[in-house]
Amino acid sequence: MEDKYLILVNKTHACPENDFQIVKVNSQYKDNVYLEKQTALAFDKLKAFIKSQGYDIEVESGYRSKEYQAKVFEEIEAEKGLEHTLRFVARPGYSEHQTGLAVDFCLKENNRFYIDFEMQDHPVLKLVADNACQFGFIIRYPQGKENITGYGYEPWHLRYVGNFAQEIKNQNITLEEYLEKE
Ligand SMILES: [Zn+2]
Numbered sequence: 704m705e706d707k708y709l710i711l712v713n714k715t716h717a718c719p720e721n722d723f724q725i726v727k728v729n730s731q732y733k734d735n736v737y738l739e740k741q742t743a744l745a746f747d748k749l750k751a752f753i754k755s756q757g758y759d760i761e762v763e764s765g766y767r768s769k770e771y772q773a774k775v776f777e778e779i780e781a782e783k784g785l786e787h788t789l790r791f792v793a794r795p796g797y798s799e800h801q802t803g804l805a806v807d808f809c810l811k812e813n814n815r816f817y818i819d820f821e822m823q824d825h826p827v828l829k830l831v832a833d834n835a836c837q838f839g840f841i842i843r844y845p846q847g848k849e850n851i852t853g854y855g856y857e858p859w860h861l862r863y864v865g866n867f868a869q870e871i872k873n874q875n876i877t878l879e880e881y882l883e884k885e
Contacts, residue, residue: 739803742863763809767800
């Protein structure tokens with residue numbers, strides 16, 4: 704199935720050339736956040752829905768250039784070592800964030816932001832996991848699928864796939880598995 708929103712980027716598939724339009728998004732978390740245009744629109748809708756359920760989510764990380772990814776990789780490697788970094792951080796050129804279709808969301812609660820593992824066990828994670836597909840997103844790195852995706856469980860990393868999200872969620876599979884079936 705050919706669809707630009709189904710492009711695969713993982714540890715063995717580098718980000719391909721694409722014509723995605725990258726737009727600036729408003730995030731209370733930080734300035735200079737960018738996403739692919741449809742992804743930005745979809746995240747706004749997801750955010751509004753989550754807000755209606757009583758929680759504030761924001762974009763913590765969106766589009767990252769190859770150069771920026773190199774910087775992130777080096778910083779985390781310096782802090783946490785190579786093994787941890789390879790498990791959770793993509794090498795430059797191999798990050799889904801380079802497509803603009805990936806969103807790491809964070810939670811704002813009591814005037815502070817909770818990112819990544821700081822949200823562990825928070826009910827907002829289940830709320831997002833249950834509803835993101837209605838807005839075109841999948842949880843890209845689900846629990847127990849590390850051998851397929853190449854990444855540890857990251858409930859905060861959403862990937863925009865548009866109309867395919869519901870089907871991928873219904874089948875309880877990863878993007879890799881979905882593409883293999885097509
Ligand atoms: Zn991410």
